[in-house]
Amino acid sequence: MARSAEAAGLTVRAASRARGSDWLDRSTWADTLRGADAAYLVRPTDVGSAEATRDVGLFAREAVSLGVRRLVLLSARGEERARPTEEALAGSGARWTVVRAAWFAQNFSEGPLVEELRQSGELVFPGGEVREPFVDLRDVANVVVAALTDGDRYAGRALKVSGPRLPTFREAVAEVGRAAGRELTYTPVPARRYGERPAGFGVPAQEVEFLVELFESLLDGRNSRLSDGVREVLGREARDFGEFAREAAGAGVWKA
Template sequence: MTQNAAGTANTQRMTVVVTGASGRTGSRVAEAARGAGLAVRAASRARGFDWEDPTTWAQTLRDADAAYLMYPSDVGSPAAAEGVGALAREAVGLGVRRLVLLSARGEDQALPTEEALTSSGADWTIVRASWFSQNFSEGPLVEGMVHGELVFPAGEVREPFVDVRDIADVVTAVLTSGDRYVGRTLELTGPRLLSWREAVAEISGATGGTITYTPVPTRSYGEALAGFGVPPEEVELLTEVFDTLMDGRNAHVTDDVREVVGRAPRDFADFAREAAAAGAWKA
């Protein structure tokens, strides 16, 4: 058997647990992993896995080879550091040493969660992602855009928006590359910088309609979240995170997507065109 054939055979025998398998990144990671020949074990509440109930973890992790960890609220929350650390230690104890964590690029609040993983004894890789392109087409921002306006506390800062399909391709490549990316922290970005205003303008052009961007102070945005019933502790965390991330610290691109998958990251214009064609912003 050639080395390449052996690698393929090993990949086909690999079972990866994908947390958040019905979510924005997890669903794409599951799809990409299956496409690469991995056996995917979807971890969600519907399948008996609950981040808040450690008694559900072992049945999901047992006999797996690797896991993709995506904490369901914010990776910068104290609960994330506690949960990721505890799950990572349990995974290692069960022989699941290969763990890939989705983190947030430039988010200081996420560092304790990353440390919880790196100190767990796992063979870890951290994937720090920029703001997702799909945050514009999936999730709470969509409703306002459907009605013609995105209100958000990003000012005029520029961001290298990353397509979640690129995150999924990177995670899958990391898992199928042996030890090559063990102990690495990868920063994933799109190929160019856009302000939120420019991103909304590209989406508006793709839809053929008119969507405007209205920047607001972080405090005002937090008050609006509270008015929608978001718990006070979550509002406090989110406003703190937005204040951190929207200071321009992420206004540069990296080459990590190309390094791992051997091609340029997907462009925001392609995302906008495809999402518009799929009806993402139709009323």
């Protein structure tokens, strides 16, 4: 996200604990926001829905009070529990935009899924045979930057972004395997059974329950449709999952 903003000529102030900003410590918010024209935030997923709604609302109102004119929130397509958080942003008085994204293609190349594919050659996941229009994070970032820089055009709107086609998780894993030159397999499991895996690694029960409920809802077929937000905002077709897979494989992401 930061690279896309800098490429668009924006001056970026990244917020992180390493830079003295902590989402859970409200006393750090003002220093992060002061002097900024616009701010981008991701809906928190490491707290409950009520806490996320409260914190986003408080953050947005503080941003407005400090002169931040535009706020863009990254949310998820089809996640009904995210709607109160989006409404809290809308009620802040800011010129706001919500970007609702499909499942990220980069979930296959970053985080726990890539380690599973790399080490075992198998992805065990509660995606069933549902079809999902995996979206490239670079497209998401470019849409977010457009919303940050053209507040008049996209203010007060929810932009839905997806990839250009609808593979299943099984087909996506096979496509990754072909790009990587490896035989990779996909094993669908119920969300509750999948939740036993992170619990076994010591992930807190609240986070495990969040993941289970999230997968049970988002992977029930409700998102098996395309959205035209990338074309509307960027004036081009969304990047294809195959392009992502070939580039990631070329970088050695899935080497055994």
